[in-house]
Amino acid sequence: KMLSVLTILSLCLSVAFAFVPARSSEFHQVTRLQNDAQSANEDLRSRAEKLRREVEELEAKMKREKPSASSTASSAPAVLKKTYTTLDDSEWTLSYRFASDPPPKDDADDGNDQVRLRFYSGKVGIKLKSDGYTDITDDEQVKDITYSKFWGWDEEISNEDCLRYLLFSADVEKSADDNNPGTDRFYFQARVEQDERSKEISLADGKVTVKRDIEPPGGFWGVLSGKGILAQFRVCGDFVCRPR
Numbered sequence: 001k002m003l004s005v006l007t008i009l010s011l012c013l014s015v016a017f018a019f020v021p022a023r024s025s026e027f028h029q030v031t032r033l034q035n036d037a038q039s040a041n042e043d044l045r046s047r048a049e050k051l052r053r054e055v056e057e058l059e060a061k062m063k064r065e066k067p068s069a070s071s072t073a074s075s076a077p078a079v080l081k082k083t084y085t086t087l088d089d090s091e092w093t094l095s096y097r098f099a100s101d102p103p104p105k106d107d108a109d110d111g112n113d114q115v116r117l118r119f120y121s122g123k124v125g126i127k128l129k130s131d132g133y134t135d136i137t138d139d140e141q142v143k144d145i146t147y148s149k150f151w152g153w154d155e156e157i158s159n160e161d162c163l164r165y166l167l168f169s170a171d172v173e174k175s176a177d178d179n180n181p182g183t184d185r186f187y188f189q190a191r192v193e194q195d196e197r198s199k200e201i202s203l204a205d206g207k208v209t210v211k212r213d214i215e216p217p218g219g220f221w222g223v224l225s226g227k228g229i230l231a232q233f234r235v236c237g238d239f240v241c242r243p244r
Contacts, residue, residue, distance in 0.1 A: 082243040085199040087155055087166065087192070088130040091137060093244045097121040098186065098208040098237020100178050118178050119237075120145050125244055126168075128153045134168050137244075146173040148183060155192060164192035166203060186210050187233060190241055208237035 084090040099117040124147060125138030134150035153168035169187045174180065190206040211231050 083198075083200045084243060085194075085201060087128050087153070087201065089127070090201070091125065091127045091244045092203070092241040093123055093125055093138075094188075094206075094239055094241050095121075095123050096208060096237060096239040098239070100174050100180050100184065100236075102210060102212060102234030102236040116179065118175070120174075126150060128166075128168075134170075144175045147171070148173050164194075166190045166192050184210060186236070188239060190239070203241040206239035206241060207235055208239055209233040210236050 082091075097119060099119050101117060103117060120143070122143045122145075123138075123141040124136060127135045127137050129135060132152045132154070134153050136147055136150055139147060148171040150170045151168060153166060156165055156167060157163070158165055167187070167189050169185055171183055172186050173183045187209045188206065189209065190203040193202045193204055194200065195202075210233070212234050213231050
């Protein structure tokens with residue numbers, strides 16, 4: 001019996017020792033896999049960090065190389081401003097706004113029969129030729145009226161303020177639905193200003209006037225009619241001139 005028991009114990013120990021290397025090998029394999037996974041994760045984190053740094057460097061480089069709005073504007077080709085030192089052969093863009101009739105005087109009757117003014121606005125290009133004539137160079141932005149003709153221009157010194165003024169006139173065909181349709185002559189006057197140093201000329205305080213008969217006192221002249229003889233220029237609008 002004792003021999004049988006010893007034999008059984010010997011067999012059990014042999015089996016136990018036979019399984020130890022197998023379980024130890026399995027443990028080492030799991031450990032190795034864990035280490036490999038940890039190494040792979042660290043490698044991925046390292047690559048991600050490197051990629052993030054590269055993206056940040058690229059964005060910083062793009063910001064440095066991107067032109068600003070001011071530099072873009074400065075790099076654009078500069079448009080030279082047109083200037084004149086004399087009115088001869090000068091070209092201007094005339095921006096106007098005037099009515100077909102002058103506004104009523106302050107002492108005019110405020111009755112319901114008062115005519116409502118029709119205003120016209122737009123732009124027209126003109127050239128003041130050296131021979132004294134005026135040409136239309138651009139009328140694409142003229143609306144509701146037609147400039148039939150621009151008459152000659154002149155530069156005068158006023159006796160009232162001793163300042164220089166540009167004077168010219170134009171025949172204007174008004175809209176058919178105007179209260180006073182047909183063609184009328186309008187007069188344009190602007191003050192001539194000249195820089196003392198550069199001699200550059202500019203036009204200021206442009207006024208549009210139209211000639212109208214003076215109303216007789218009390219509504220009649222009596223035996224001798226003054227209609228067509230006595231007339232005055234009435235302001236009906238404004239204009240601005242810019243070199244073109």
